[in-house]
Amino acid sequence: MDAFVPVVPTQLLMLTGGALTVYGGLNLPTTVAVGALGVLAGDLACYLLGRYASGRRPVRSVGTGRARGIAGRLTRGLRRPGPMMILLCRFVPGGRMAACFAAGRSRYPVRHFLPAAGIAAGGWASYGGLVGHLGGAALTGSGWRMVVVAAVAAAGFALAGWALASVTARLNSTPAETPVD
Structure with a gap:
């Protein structure tokens, strides 16, 4: 459903499903498979x-500008549909929709798309289900642990966002021209 309505929190649903394997009697392999x-x-x-x-007619992507280092090579690689693009973008919010649409638009062969998308979907669902299951098992019967885990997770996400923003700003910045006297 989130392929068409991006605000549907599928990752939260997978985490909740994983937690319900501890609390609600769901089966973890079934939860992962359905996800x-x-x-x-x-x-x-x-x-x-x-x-x-x-x-x-197939649509060809056109590269733009000069790429910088590893980030530039990664960006160039993600412009072309392929297994790596499909796998990596599965874990980027909103990225999977763009990657799958781009793969279809460029006529990437469905015989190559389906295995890559299947592996990516299995990895994503396993990750979400296992994190929910392990989190549910760790927090059973302890409210203070839940608060600590939530605080650490929030701090981790904030730190990751700050690091990503700084790296992106550094890669996108151009040195200012200084006048010569």
């Missing part, structure tokens, strides 16, 4: 939308 099949269906829908939106 993986659901996101794979959404990925395939985005792929098909891109494929039919492009018409008959």
